[in-house]
Amino acid sequence: MCRFVGLIFGVTFALSGLITSATAQTAQPAPPVAAAPSEDGQWVMPTKNFAGTRYSELSEINTDNVKNLQVAFTFSTGVNKGQESSPIVVGSTMYILSPYPNILYALDLSRPGAPLKWQYNPKPDSAAQGVACCDVVNRGPTFANGRIYFTTLDANVVAVNADTGEEVWKTKIGDINKGETMTMAPLVAKDKVVVGISGGEYGVRGWIEALDAASGKSVWKAYSTGPDQDVKIGSAFKAFYDSEKGKDLGVTTWPPDAWQQGGGTVWGFITYDPDLNLIFYGPGNPGPWNPNQRPGDNKWTNGVFARNLDTGEAHWFYQWNPHDLFDWDGINENVLLDLDWKGQRRKVLVHPDRNGLLYVVDRTTGEVLSASFYHAVNAHQGVDLATGRIKINQDKYPLQNKVIRDICPTAPGAKDWSPSAFSNKTGYLYIPHNNLCMDWESVEPNYVAGTPYIGAEVRMIPGPGGHMGEFSAWDIVAGKEVWTIKERFPAWGGAMATAGDVVFYGTMEGWFKAVHARTGEVLWQFKTDSGIIGQPTTYRGPDGKQYVAIISGVGGWAGAIVSNDLDPRDGTAAKGFVNAMRDLKNVTTKGGTLYVFKLP
Amino acid sequence: MKLLPFIICLGFSLAACEREKRDFRTAPVSEESQEKTALVSLSPGSSPPEQEVSGKARSFEGNAYHLSQGKRLYAWFNCNGCHANGGGDSGPPLMDDRWIYGSSLENIVQTIREGRPNGMPSFRGKLPDDQIWELAVYVRSMSGLEPKAAAPSRNDDMHPLPSENRMPPSSPVPGGSASPSATAPQ
Numbered sequence: 001m002c003r004f005v006g007l008i009f010g011v012t013f014a015l016s017g018l019i020t021s022a023t024a025q026t027a028q029p030a031p032p033v034a035a036a037p038s039e040d041g042q043w044v045m046p047t048k049n050f051a052g053t054r055y056s057e058l059s060e061i062n063t064d065n066v067k068n069l070q071v072a073f074t075f076s077t078g079v080n081k082g083q084e085s086s087p088i089v090v091g092s093t094m095y096i097l098s099p100y101p102n103i104l105y106a107l108d109l110s111r112p113g114a115p116l117k118w119q120y121n122p123k124p125d126s127a128a129q130g131v132a133c134c135d136v137v138n139r140g141p142t143f144a145n146g147r148i149y150f151t152t153l154d155a156n157v158v159a160v161n162a163d164t165g166e167e168v169w170k171t172k173i174g175d176i177n178k179g180e181t182m183t184m185a186p187l188v189a190k191d192k193v194v195v196g197i198s199g200g201e202y203g204v205r206g207w208i209e210a211l212d213a214a215s216g217k218s219v220w221k222a223y224s225t226g227p228d229q230d231v232k233i234g235s236a237f238k239a240f241y242d243s244e245k246g247k248d249l250g251v252t253t254w255p256p257d258a259w260q261q262g263g264g265t266v267w268g269f270i271t272y273d274p275d276l277n278l279i280f281y282g283p284g285n286p287g288p289w290n291p292n293q294r295p296g297d298n299k300w301t302n303g304v305f306a307r308n309l310d311t312g313e314a315h316w317f318y319q320w321n322p323h324d325l326f327d328w329d330g331i332n333e334n335v336l337l338d339l340d341w342k343g344q345r346r347k348v349l350v351h352p353d354r355n356g357l358l359y360v361v362d363r364t365t366g367e368v369l370s371a372s373f374y375h376a377v378n379a380h381q382g383v384d385l386a387t388g389r390i391k392i393n394q395d396k397y398p399l400q401n402k403v404i405r406d407i408c409p410t411a412p413g414a415k416d417w418s419p420s421a422f423s424n425k426t427g428y429l430y431i432p433h434n435n436l437c438m439d440w441e442s443v444e445p446n447y448v449a450g451t452p453y454i455g456a457e458v459r460m461i462p463g464p465g466g467h468m469g470e471f472s473a474w475d476i477v478a479g480k481e482v483w484t485i486k487e488r489f490p491a492w493g494g495a496m497a498t499a500g501d502v503v504f505y506g507t508m509e510g511w512f513k514a515v516h517a518r519t520g521e522v523l524w525q526f527k528t529d530s531g532i533i534g535q536p537t538t539y540r541g542p543d544g545k546q547y548v549a550i551i552s553g554v555g556g557w558a559g560a561i562v563s564n565d566l567d568p569r570d571g572t573a574a575k576g577f578v579n580a581m582r583d584l585k586n587v588t589t590k591g592g593t594l595y596v597f598k599l600p
Numbered sequence: 601m602k603l604l605p606f607i608i609c610l611g612f613s614l615a616a617c618e619r620e621k622r623d624f625r626t627a628p629v630s631e632e633s634q635e636k637t638a639l640v641s642l643s644p645g646s647s648p649p650e651q652e653v654s655g656k657a658r659s660f661e662g663n664a665y666h667l668s669q670g671k672r673l674y675a676w677f678n679c680n681g682c683h684a685n686g687g688g689d690s691g692p693p694l695m696d697d698r699w700i701y702g703s704s705l706e707n708i709v710q711t712i713r714e715g716r717p718n719g720m721p722s723f724r725g726k727l728p729d730d731q732i733w734e735l736a737v738y739v740r741s742m743s744g745l746e747p748k749a750a751a752p753s754r755n756d757d758m759h760p761l762p763s764e765n766r767m768p769p770s771s772p773v774p775g776g777s778a779s780p781s782a783t784a785p786q
Contacts, residue, residue: 126717126718126719127715127717127718127719127721128719129690129718129719130682130690130691130718130719130720130721131690131719132690132719133689133690201681401757403757403758439758441757441758443675443757445678445681446676446677446678448677448678450721451677451678451681451682451721452678452680452681452682453678453681454681457685457757457758457760459758459760560689564688564689564690564692565688565692565693565698566684566687566688566689566693567686567687567688567693567695567696568687569686569687569695569761569762570684570685570686570687570688570693570695570760570761571687571760571761572684572685572687572758572760572761573684573685573686573687573688573689573693574684574687574688574689575684575689578684578687579760
């Protein structure tokens with residue numbers, strides 16, 4: 001017996017030796033350990049960890065048994081608007097946050113049916129709904145230091161006691177009369193809560209702000225446009241490319257004063273590298289959409305900032321789309337990974353942009369290592385890696401009062417906010433994205449504070465092939481697609497990967513799908529009561545079993561036709577999305593239900 | 601005989617005057633027409649709600665000039681940013697038959713002037729009274745509630761929906777979508 005154990009030991013030892021030596025040559029990409037600590041069975045922030053991998057080591061649910069998944073319990077958020085949020089789990093409590101009016105619910109997982117423990121209603125100003133560009137969504141609560149932190153549509157940041165549901169502090173940091181709203185999930189790291197402002201369609205001058213997690217008092221605030229001082233560009237700033245070097249580019253790359261309504265709002269997920277003490281996030285589109293109104297690079301919109309968490313000082317910036325032409329917000333996620341690049345281990349961030357390119361960027365310097373097409377487009381020809389600049393296709397350049405047809409991708413881009421997931425096991429990135437094209441006419445907008453500032457008539461159509469969504473597995477180092485699933489409607493929700501080699505995502509028709517991480521084979525699917533645009537999560541329940549959670553409820557920009565009862569006869573409704581989404585009304589209705597699944 | 605074309609022209613232009621009677625001196629920004637309108641058809645007692653309107657609506661309804669001015673203002677004041685070209689966005693559709701706050705010209709004037717709780721801004725003091733009426737009458741034309749002969753026709757540019765003068769009149773249904781704040785728990 002003893003000998004036998006010894007033998008197993010020996011073999012394991014030899015095997016692990018083999019694996020390590022294999023790793024030394026071509027190790028798979030992996031998130032930095034400090035940003036993605038080992039699995040504890042919880043899911044405490046929408047991104048799962050600071051690296052933003054949305055990957056869980058839980059593997060009870062695997063490719064063989066996932067077909068047996070069944071509903072464990074459900075819960076209604078009581079609000080039939082777009083549910084972009086993610087259920088989070090801390091200990092034996094699940095927290096879910098509704099769209100406006102942003103009600104936070106705590107569910108007791110230790111009791112049968114996960115009954116309601118408490119609810120907290122921040123009672124946001126109802127007028128905020130008017131200045132919410134793309135449905136009244138919220139992208140999730142975050143847990144840290146015994147508190148739940150979240151943002152409200154009327155631009156308040158709230159801290160609630162995670163045990164009792166009592167409000168600890170509530171700070172109003174934006175003004176709806178300027179078109180400012182909040183939809184993002186805060187990043188809570190060390191003693192700071194970092195949030196940004198939405199309203200890129202209302203001429204908001206974008207900013208990001210860090211609050212003291214204990215008191216809610218402002219610690220630092222950095223704008224996305226204007227003089228270097230406001231942008232917190234100082235001695236620490238070292239841009240990699242020449243076009244990001246110079247004084248006050250946030251003023252000089254704009255027509256006089258245009259930066260004051262210049263957009264660059266901040267509403268995507270923020271990732272954080274504790275080793276470098278840097279946060280990474282992308283400012284959104286410049287305002288107005290109409291590019292003819294704002295000649296110049298329009299710094300510092302539509303790129304990615306690396307900032308010091310404690311001081312807010314910018315370390316570097318790279319602009320995905322200088323002088324953005326099509327509302328391609330730079331807000332998409334920046335997943336933090338370490339990978340082997342030409343024989344060297346590099347600290348990178350991986351970013352699937354709206355422009356259809358998947359960027360691998362050195363997160364210490366801002367150097368672009370590669371930018372490969374994860375989705376075919378006709379609006380540009382990719383990036384010149386020597387200068388870092390994107391090569392625009394002049395045929396698709398919008399001209400005032402001229403309808404430019406068949407621009408691919410659209411304003412929501414080849415991929416919008418819908419966060420991708422990275423599997424430590426396969427080393428692939430799982431990307432939910434869109435297949436859409438559009439007609440665009442630039443028109444002259446008037447800036448009236450608190451009303452939209454857009455200046456474009458847009459009409460979207462399905463892209464080549466007729467389907468509007470895709471879900472792809474992507475090999476980051478090779479820069480190529482592994483497999484793709486086509487979806488009838490845009491893949492507007494997030495992805496989640498697990499060590500069971502099962503990847504989860506939802507469709508706007510309402511299917512919640514589990515697919516094989518290596519082949520893309522659909523292993524299981526469940527039809528929920530409404531379309532899905534939310535972020536799946538997974539956790540180990542108090543009973544030791546693995547659960548998978550998703551909030552169903554169609555809406556968001558893509559689903560506004562249903563959640564806002566829009567009229568399908570007007571193709572420009574919802575900034576042109578309705579033209580492509582006319583059929584959605586015949587497929588799904590509004591909803592707002594949490595579904596939690598487990599094995600029998 | 602040479603007079604005949606002249607007389608015909610005169611006849612036409614007089615007829616045109618008949619169709620387009622309007623005040624050339626418009627009311628100043630501070631002036632505000634007083635409309636006593638109700639938002640519902642329900643009122644305690646057996647009679648319908650009491651309403652008393654100024655009659656100002658008569659000079660705007662079916663008036664091509666005011667309708668086309670309204671269309672221009674609709675884009676100038678970014679109504680289209682929130683309501684698109686009628687199909688809606690953050691604001692509800694204006695081309696459909698469902699009216700949360702009433703479809704009469706006076707109701708719509710009140711909506712624009714006072715604002716509405718779920719995010720319709722109040723334009724009081726930002727627009728002269730007459731321009732609010734022009735906007736309101738144009739809003740009615742979006743769902744075919746103004747005469748075809750006076751409603752605007754197709755745009756020069758992107759043409760994403762039937763033009764106002766081709767919209768089938770959709771008889772207004774009171775109500776519309778319930779606001780999320782009204783349906784939310786607590």
